[in-house]
Amino acid sequence: MDSPIDTTLLNHQFIVNDPLHYLFDAVKAIAVQGYDEERCVIYWNKGSELLYGYTSEEALGQKLEDLIIPHDIRKPVVDEITVWLQKGTEIPASEITLRHKNGKDVPVFSSHVIFTNKYKNKQLYCIDVDLADVKAAQALVIYKERMLKAAFETIPDLFFLMDEEGVINYYHTSNKKNLYKLPKDFIGKPMGDCLPTDIADKFIKHIKKVVKQNTVECFEYKLTMPQGLVYFEARISHLHEYKQVVVIIRDITEQHKSAEIIKHHAYYDALTLLPNRFLALDRLSQLLREAERNNEKIAIFFIDLDDFKKVNDTLGHEIGDKLLIESANRLNKVVRKEDTVGRLGGDEFIVLLKDVNDNLNVLTVVENLLKCFRESFSLDGRDLTLTLSLGIALYPDNGTTSSELLRNADIAMYQAKSLGRNTYSFFTKKMNKSMLRRLEIEEQMHGALERNEFEVHYQPKIDIKHNSLVGAEALLRWHNPSLGNITPDEFIPIAEHTGLIVPIGSFVIKQALNFLHRWQNIQQNPYTMAINISPRQFRDTELLTFVENTLTTENVSAKSIEFEITEGVLMNGQSYIQEALIGLNKLGIKLSMDDFGTGYSSLSYLRRYPFDVLKIDRSFVKGITIDKADLDLVKAIISMAHSLGILVVAEGVETKEQVIILHELNCDYLQGYYYNKPMTEPNLIAYSKKLLCF
Structure with a gap:
């Protein structure tokens, strides 16, 4: 009878020489272990060494549960093996997580088989396939699926998967309110059957194009939904290898509204x-x-x-x-x-x-x-x-x-x-010529001051009672080398419109005051000077300062100056107009209302502002010898002005008859061609000397 030790040696010798082991030794991709009835290792192939980290020498003779069975499943594993050995209940092949030498988990697909050797001893073989790569791949797939699911849940787009004929096989959306129909009404049906005809035609056309050309197509459309008119953008691509079409649809209503707002502001x-x-x-x-x-x-x-x-x-x-x-x-x-x-x-x-x-x-x-x-x-x-x-x-x-x-x-x-x-x-063509003339004047006006093209002329003012010269009105004249003589009626409105009237007006004030000082000294006579001030000049915040400084530098008394103002200045109604008028009045400058009677509210302005002089418009003066209405109106104006303590100047006097009538009506001063046209400085000085001789 053999001793137990001899039996073990014989068993081991049998196992080592077993032709089955040669087969397992040749396969490194599969881990194969053999165990005796006590679950001690009797075989450990190269694949097991690679999978579990133990060498064959380290594993032989060791208990299965001590090598690779995790602690939490040792008892169930041992019990299963015992039941199989004793009762023949097989252990089914399954996935199981075992343990590496370094303590890390080793996922495997494990199959088991029992052999009985010639000594009637049962031997258990485990065949383990490494599932690490499979598990990693599965984990990656699960990760991607979950990531895709999370993305789908967060993206408000509609996602459709369909075949190359446009039949919808699958859809996903996190916002079902943008579905034109319920899923039960479009799954398994062509996209073209689920939308209005005009929209369906667009989808059919673009699906055919992506299938044929393998491109990505994009287009916009709109649908009337329960929530109102909704604008969509559709993107279509082709999965050629799978013969499938992917359609992603986005609600762009807000972008469309924003674009419309921007467009509206632009247009x-x-x-x-x-x-x-x-x-x-x-x-x-x-x-x-x-x-x-x-x-x-x-x-x-x-x-x-x-x-x-x-x-x-x-x-x-x-x-x-x-x-x-x-x-x-x-x-x-x-x-x-x-x-x-x-x-x-x-x-x-x-x-x-x-x-x-x-x-x-x-x-x-x-x-x-x-x-x-x-x-x-x-x-x-x-x-x-x-x-x-x-x-x-x-x-x-x-x-x-x-x-x-x-x-x-x-x-x-x-x-x-x-x-x-x-x-x-x-x-009309005549108007066009007029506008071209206006443009030419405006062009030449720029730089006219610097080129010394402007000159101030002076029209005498006559005291009608004493038939004497008391002063003059400064009137601007312009001669341009290209355009010749340009009348004030032409260039003053343009200067006012362009703003050039401000520097031009300052030029007139300075020239007039400079001449007045010399004229008064030459004749030793307290002549006065009337100067027109335009509406645009009143908007110049430096007007008062400029006037005050010019009075000082030219050594002229403010009482010798009279600023003529049209109703157009007063109609503006801005506070700076009133402030300027009050400021000029405080300086001692006389204020004259020009062209009286041609506006709408002249009387109210006489009451509101400190006027010293009133000028009757030439259109009324012209008619006093032929039109009783004009005569009565001029008579009333003179009477009213005198009752307010305001002096009256009649402009545009051209005939002796007009002079006689105005004298009878007690008008104070006259201006007009009857006495003289506007003249240059030397001519006015000569004219004034001549009058003094009589």
């Missing part, structure tokens, strides 16, 4: 909501193309609100803005839906009329526009009257380009202003 006036200059001119260009193609006529109206600036400056910008808004509304109500009303800026508007038949058709619209402004504007408890001046240019009669037509309509509008405002004017 529409923020105050009146009318098309702005850019959009109006763009529409004009479109109209011109259509008119040329269809052989039609179009009309362009250039509109300017009369005296809007005075209202704006007097009552404030808030009232001014309300007037502009209401004006825009009235203009829009008159024109047809297909016509355009635009705001060019400030108080300037443009109206574009398409397909006009003749001037009569245009005039109907014009009359309606003028009529709608005759009704007063009720704003903040005030009733305001605002009229408009309107210039008309026609295509193709008055131009064929946007710039040409707009320029000519603008010229016609200025003609309407000159006709008395609250009216219209068609463009």
